[in-house]
Amino acid sequence: MTEFHHVSVLLRESVEALNIRPDGIYLDGTLGGAGHSSEIAKRLTTGRLIGVDRDPAALAAARERLAPWMDRVTLVHSNFAALDQILDELGIPAVDGMLFDLGVSSPQLDEASRGFSYMADAPLDMRMDPGDSLSAFEIVNTWSQEDLRHILYAYGEERYAPQIAAAIVRRRAERPIETTLELVDVIRSGMPPKALREKQHPAKRSFQAIRIAVNDELSAVDRMMQRAPDRLNPGGRLAVITFHSLEDRIVKNAMAQAAKGCTCPPEFPVCVCGKKPTLRLVSRKPIQSEDAELADNPRARSAKLRVAEKLDRNPQYDGL
Numbered sequence: 001m002t003e004f005h006h007v008s009v010l011l012r013e014s015v016e017a018l019n020i021r022p023d024g025i026y027l028d029g030t031l032g033g034a035g036h037s038s039e040i041a042k043r044l045t046t047g048r049l050i051g052v053d054r055d056p057a058a059l060a061a062a063r064e065r066l067a068p069w070m071d072r073v074t075l076v077h078s079n080f081a082a083l084d085q086i087l088d089e090l091g092i093p094a095v096d097g098m099l100f101d102l103g104v105s106s107p108q109l110d111e112a113s114r115g116f117s118y119m120a121d122a123p124l125d126m127r128m129d130p131g132d133s134l135s136a137f138e139i140v141n142t143w144s145q146e147d148l149r150h151i152l153y154a155y156g157e158e159r160y161a162p163q164i165a166a167a168i169v170r171r172r173a174e175r176p177i178e179t180t181l182e183l184v185d186v187i188r189s190g191m192p193p194k195a196l197r198e199k200q201h202p203a204k205r206s207f208q209a210i211r212i213a214v215n216d217e218l219s220a221v222d223r224m225m226q227r228a229p230d231r232l233n234p235g236g237r238l239a240v241i242t243f244h245s246l247e248d249r250i251v252k253n254a255m256a257q258a259a260k261g262c263t264c265p266p267e268f269p270v271c272v273c274g275k276k277p278t279l280r281l282v283s284r285k286p287i288q289s290e291d292a293e294l295a296d297n298p299r300a301r302s303a304k305l306r307v308a309e310k311l312d313r314n315p316q317y318d319g320l
Helices: 011-017 035-041 056-065 067-072 080-089 106-110 136-142 145-156 161-174 180-189 204-215 217-231 245-260 291-296 298-302
Strands: 025-028 048-053 073-077 095-101 232-242 279-281 304-310
Touching: 011 035, 011 095, 011 232, 011 304, 025 035, 025 080, 035 048, 035 056, 035 067, 035 095, 048 056, 048 067, 048 080, 056 067, 056 073, 056 106, 067 073, 080 217, 095 217, 136 145, 136 161, 136 204, 145 161, 145 204, 161 180, 180 204, 204 217, 217 232, 217 245, 232 245, 245 279, 245 304, 291 298
Parallel strands: 025 048, 025 095, 048 073, 095 232
Antiparallel strands: 232 304, 279 304
């Protein structure tokens, strides 16, 4: 197995955003190579870090990297969307901070056998958790043309989604599409010549779309954002790093709604829903990587960090 080494994006900014207390309880919902987690753990004394990942390879690598601080670390193999269940099983009502670094980690992209990359040949897989049943092979070879068109357009924002979906269905009628580079050839065959001359790899958007569908990524982000505020202690911070517009929109809208509270239509003269704000936006605009980080890690270019703080359940916040 390839060494699981992941360069953590916005490392300083995200750890600072959590306002870590040495005795606090923190959750890293996307453990990865434990870059963020190691910076959190070393700041704790009597506190606790809960590290969650759905990829067993990430958990194994994190256990090694976090070895000096394992007396204050709990590792959990799970999907961060199961936030409530994870904390309930650990007997923790609420935490003092949560960090979610969304998207695919560098080792998942770089290890060809995982099937995430359109640059190396491998079986069509793309599962973040190898124990999950749905793989890219099943989606590409069994989903209807309309379902393929939908995910390519909705998750990949691929303007040639109808043509690519049709090309996939034509090719698989002859024989199954089994590998990543086979799929790349099929995608190319469904695109016009001008699209193949673009700077971006022609398969990038389609691979993103299929990966999101395989791992149910957007639904997981939505479920996490709905549950996270309720599992934060007052003053606790929620920090989320996104890498594309679809997940960033979910995070931005969920934070904005939690900061607004009231869901009544604008034309209502007074609030009748009774919902109060639960979060305060720490910054209106997302935090992005500085030039020095971009020079070292080009993958950080699309990263956006959004941060919100749990409000105290105190009358002084009413009407915010």
